[in-house]
Amino acid sequence: MKILIDEAYCKGCGLCITVCPQHALAPGSRRSQKGYLMPATAEDKCDSCKSCEIICPDFAIVTVKEP
Amino acid sequence: MHPLGEKYLRKSSLPTLFCPGCGDGTILNAMIRAIDKLGGTDHFLFVSGIGCSGWIPVFINADCIHTLHGRAIPVATGLKMAQPGKHVVVFTGDGDCLGIGGNHFIHAARRNLNVTVVMVNNYIYGMTGGQVAPTTPEKIVTKTTPYGNIEAPFDACGLARAAGATFIARHTTALPRLLMNDLVKAVQHSGFSFVEVMTQCPTQAGRAIYGSGEPSVLLNELKGRAVVAKNVELKPGQFRVGTLHQDASRPPYAPIVTAEGTA
Numbered sequence: 001m002k003i004l005i006d007e008a009y010c011k012g013c014g015l016c017i018t019v020c021p022q023h024a025l026a027p028g029s030r031r032s033q034k035g036y037l038m039p040a041t042a043e044d045k046c047d048s049c050k051s052c053e054i055i056c057p058d059f060a061i062v063t064v065k066e067p
Numbered sequence: 068m069h070p071l072g073e074k075y076l077r078k079s080s081l082p083t084l085f086c087p088g089c090g091d092g093t094i095l096n097a098m099i100r101a102i103d104k105l106g107g108t109d110h111f112l113f114v115s116g117i118g119c120s121g122w123i124p125v126f127i128n129a130d131c132i133h134t135l136h137g138r139a140i141p142v143a144t145g146l147k148m149a150q151p152g153k154h155v156v157v158f159t160g161d162g163d164c165l166g167i168g169g170n171h172f173i174h175a176a177r178r179n180l181n182v183t184v185v186m187v188n189n190y191i192y193g194m195t196g197g198q199v200a201p202t203t204p205e206k207i208v209t210k211t212t213p214y215g216n217i218e219a220p221f222d223a224c225g226l227a228r229a230a231g232a233t234f235i236a237r238h239t240t241a242l243p244r245l246l247m248n249d250l251v252k253a254v255q256h257s258g259f260s261f262v263e264v265m266t267q268c269p270t271q272a273g274r275a276i277y278g279s280g281e282p283s284v285l286l287n288e289l290k291g292r293a294v295v296a297k298n299v300e301l302k303p304g305q306f307r308v309g310t311l312h313q314d315a316s317r318p319p320y321a322p323i324v325t326a327e328g329t330a
Contacts, residue, residue, distance in 0.1 A: 006068045009081065013088030013269075018283035036087070054100070054243045055286075057092020058082055059072030 001046035002064045005038060010060035012036030016052035025052065075099045075108060077128045084122060088282025090240035090266030094187060095123050097243050098156075101250040102127070105154070112153045114143040116168065118160035119194045119268075120187035137167030140175045143182045147320075154254050155182040161202040162192050165221050169201075176230035176259050181319035183253045183260045186223055189268035190276055197271035209275050224311055227261040233319075234260035235312040240267065241290035242308060249310060258319045265289055265306065 003024065010032060017025045017039050028040035048063040072081075076099070085091045102108055113124035113131040116139035124131045134142045143157045164172050164186045175182065191209060192198040198211040202223065206215040224235050234256040238246040246264060253260035267273065267285035274280050277288060293308040294301060301307060 009068055011082070011087035013282045015088055015093075015282055015286060018286055053069060054096060054247070055093055055240075056069070056096060057085060057089055059069040059076065059092075059096065062069050 001043055001048050002066055003041040003043055003046055004062045004064060005041070006060045006062075007032040007034075007038065009058045010036060010038060011058055012038065013057065014039065015055050015057065016061050019051045019055045021049065021051065022047055071099050071103060075102060075128055076126050080126055083126055085119065086268075086270045088267065088269045088285075089119070090189070090264070090268070091119055091123050091187060093240040093243050094120075094158075094185070094246070094264055094266065095126060097247040097250055098123070098185075099127065100247045101254065102129075104251050105254060110154055112146055112150060112155050113158065114139045114146060114155065115158040116160065116163035117194075118163050118187075118192070119189075120158055120160040121163065123158045123185075123187070124156070137163050137169075138171065139163065140168060140171040140180075140182075140184065143184075144175065144180055147180060147182055151181075156254065157182055157184045159184060159186050160193075161186060161188040161190070161221075161223070162200045165201040165223055165226070173226065173230040176227050176232040176261065178320045179231060179233055179258045179317050181258060183250075183256075183262070185250070185253075185262045185264060187264050187266055188223065189266050189272050190220075191268060191272040193268045193271040197275055204276070207276050223263045224261070227259075228312055231259070231317075232261045232312070233258035233314045233317050234310070235263075236261070236310045237263045237265070237306060237308055239265040239289045239293045239308060241286050242293060242295070245295070245308065252310065256313070257315065258317060265293070 022045045024042045024046040025039045108129035115121040117136035139157045147155045199209045201221045236249040269280045269282045
């Protein structure tokens with residue numbers, strides 16, 4: 001799976017980290033250009049359940065199944 | 068950006084002006100998924116009141132009226148009379164719906180007006196700085212109740228039931244899939260449909276009521292208090308989630324008026 005986070009929209013609230021059942025997302029240490037902390041991703045753990053996509057208040061996260 | 072966001076949002080207004088971790092964005096997310104299921108924004112008209120929740124439909128690329136404080140439902144009444152074929156959806160906050168616009172709310176429910184009202188309940192007046200609202204629980208210290216709130220809070224779903232609403236649901240941003248399903252049902256329902264959404268407010272209610280401004284802590288707190296099962300006794304502080312009442316037998320207001328030609 002691929003986890004795409006749009007840094008122009010993400011506000012670093014961490015709701016996606018809370019709802020992820022596979023622990024594919026974790027608090028990160030890298031900051032976006034706006035100064036928000038971006039979540040760290042572990043793409044091998046993701047099973048594209050889309051819990052993060054539906055909770056995201058800013059439409060910033062997408063999980064894509066790789067062919 | 069999410070593909071549904073690309074499709075249905077007004078990209079010139081983005082990013083949203085909600086605080087990081089605000090539940091209003093999750094409600095917007097659930098709403099555009101409901102719009103996608105119901106065939107696109109062409110069938111919708113949005114009305115919103117004042118408050119943080121009033122900004123939710125502004126980001127949807129559809130026709131929207133941002134009205135005076137508390138007067139979203141009167142504007143929606145006129146809109147439904149003029150455009151009976153469209154789904155009219157009202158976004159309002161707890162103070163806007165029950166405080167300032169309380170009278171309009173109960174009369175729209177009494178008439179069984181064919182609109183959907185989504186009331187975003189964050190327990191506090193968030194946009195103006197954290198004053199006490201009609202839904203603030205007792206003993207809570209806010210900016211305007213420095214010795215604790217002495218007033219009992221409103222039960223919005225109970226009020227809607229007593230006033231005659233024919234579809235009532237309570238949901239929370241912690242369970243967004245259930246919220247999305249009931250938004251679809253509420254829009255499809257013929258009659259006054261009322262959806263109360265319990266949401267987290269990390270900036271104001273989080274600090275005043277729960278003692279934490281961390282969105283994930285507040286989300287888990289809401290999830291812990293939401294009861295989905297129907298046959299379980301509620302403990303203090305818990306609330307029931309899901310469709311609470313549905314009655315399709317009462318005819319809605321708009322078709323009666325247009326059928327007799329008095330619109």
